Amino acid sequence: MRAIVYTSTGDSSVLNLVEREEAHAGPGQVRVRIHVSGVNPTDWKRRAAQTAPATGGADDADAPAIVPNQDGAGVIDEVGDGVEGFAVGDRVWLFLAQHESDDGTAQDAAVVEAWKAVKLPDGVSFDVGASLGVPAMTAHRALTVHEDGPRRLAPGSLDGRTVLVTGGAGAVGHAAIQLARWAGATVITTISSDAKAALATAAGAHFAIDYTQGDPAAAIRELAPDGVDIVVDVDFIRNVGLVAAVVATRGSVAIYANSGSDIQIPIREWMGLNARLQFVLLYTVGDEALQAGVEDVTAAAADGALEVGDATGLPLTRFPLAETAAAHDAVESGTVGKVLIDVTAG
Template sequence: MRAIVYRRPGDSSVLEPSEREIGEPGPGELRVRVVVSGVNPTDWKSRRGSGSAAATAGLTVPNQDGAGIVDAVGPDVTGFAVGDRVWLAISAWQRPESGTAQESTITLAERAFPLPDGVSFDVGASLGVPAVTAHRALTVSEDGPSRLHPGALAGTTVLVAGGAGAVGHAAIQLARWAGATVITTVSSPEKAALATAAGAHEVVLYRDPDVAGRIRAIAPGGVDLVVEVAAGANAALDQAVTHERSTIASYGNDGGMPLTIDFGRAISLNLRYQFVLIYTMGATAWAAAGEDVTAAARDGALAVGEEAGLPLHRYPLEQAAAAHDAVEGGVVGKVLIDVAPQ
């Protein structure tokens, strides 16, 4: 079968085409014929040898997420059958040969989730890391729900930082599906249009000199929950627009600025900072995310494409290096690799 592999960390030039044998799934495993592979920042960071998902030495097949069709089931696996459509999340986490940049991958059954009929492989390959991260961020508030469904976030105001990014896009869509009022911050009018298309009720340019005032004008009492991509850079803003018992759920620190907390304000408001990394969250949270994200996809709440606020950028498998470069270069939207005909 065709595959893309690398044998040492480095820039995208270490990615090379390879022919690999198709293996058989063992206990707890599925074999999935990959149709579309999704590329995330974690993939190029891993390839460079950095980040939480950094690959180990030896042969590695890149890309954590994807969508395809089950074509073999391990001896003790229940709940899946040959022919099932699935979406995959962190397939290659601690399993360097289980990446999705290949025609067939053997993955853990716990990292595969049903892809509902009528939901495209493009949507399936765009879920994974972004949607699970967004789900986790939206379900960690002390006073909020641990599961998402229509109405779960009714009466809640959510601020999504970076609403034009992949996680921000998923957070907007999941929060809207669950009934929240969604405010988002972006850097430009072009990105504002994407965030609006994703479903944000209000969009604020974060370079506005009175961005906190703008958000407070929309939510005079403050926001209940912040989904944060730049914990350090936005620390003062997040603490200024929250209220008693609000939660700031941070999954990233874009810009690398130190996180400074106004202790007096934070303790007086009983603020909660929750850091979100899906690779080390518990099995219960993973099961909840898989079920809820699948339900949202079934309801049509997780659309992709420019008209849904997430432009798609497609590459054939042989151009995986260019796909990685696009993500590393900060392309706006979702990068997909076409592995097999849909």
């Protein structure tokens, strides 16, 4: 079978297309025939050793062959011993496929622990399935860390709440807008251009504020005089002042990305707000949060609330499996929308 592998970390040139023997599902595992593989920033950062230890080297013949990419969607074609609830032919979406594993989704067939596979609801495309893992699961966690809840998302669970999504044109921001809107929140987003405002609005945002123009904090406060209850933030290092100016008393700020390592926080101001700063990293949120995310994200997808493509504000950029390196480069360079790899036709 075909697989993209790397045996040493570095730029995208370390990725190579190879032929290798298909692995079989062991106890507690399923094998999934991958149709679409999703690419996220975490994938190129791990390959480049920015978020994981360096792997191998030019002369390291014993280095493991690592297949990149955490997210994907496809069809189960083998079920290992002890696995319940799955059968050959089930359509599934995958998350954290490469977590604590060398076997990601950039290959014809991936063997994963069964808990990393989730049945894809009828009518939900492989494109949507491959776009759920990192973005939608991260967004779900960000929307459920407020001290006063909710801990789960469903239609009506965020009624009466105002959510601010900074960077609403990105993949996590897009999913956060969609999930918050599905759950009944009033959604405000910040963007940097009319084009990105159009994307955020297509995703379901009620209001899009251009943070490069005028006074964005005043514009947000005009829409939410009492402040925003939940902030889903893409760059707290740069946004700390804006967020402090608009978050409500006892509000929560979920921080899922960064543009550096150092920040100055006005402690007294945040203490007076009794605000909660919650850092979010999908790999360490814990089993309970992961399971809640799996169930709620799947329900939202079944309801048609997590669609992708131009019409819903998340343009798709596609590559064939052989061009996975170019797909990684596209994500690293900040391509707007979602980057997908077509692995198997159909």
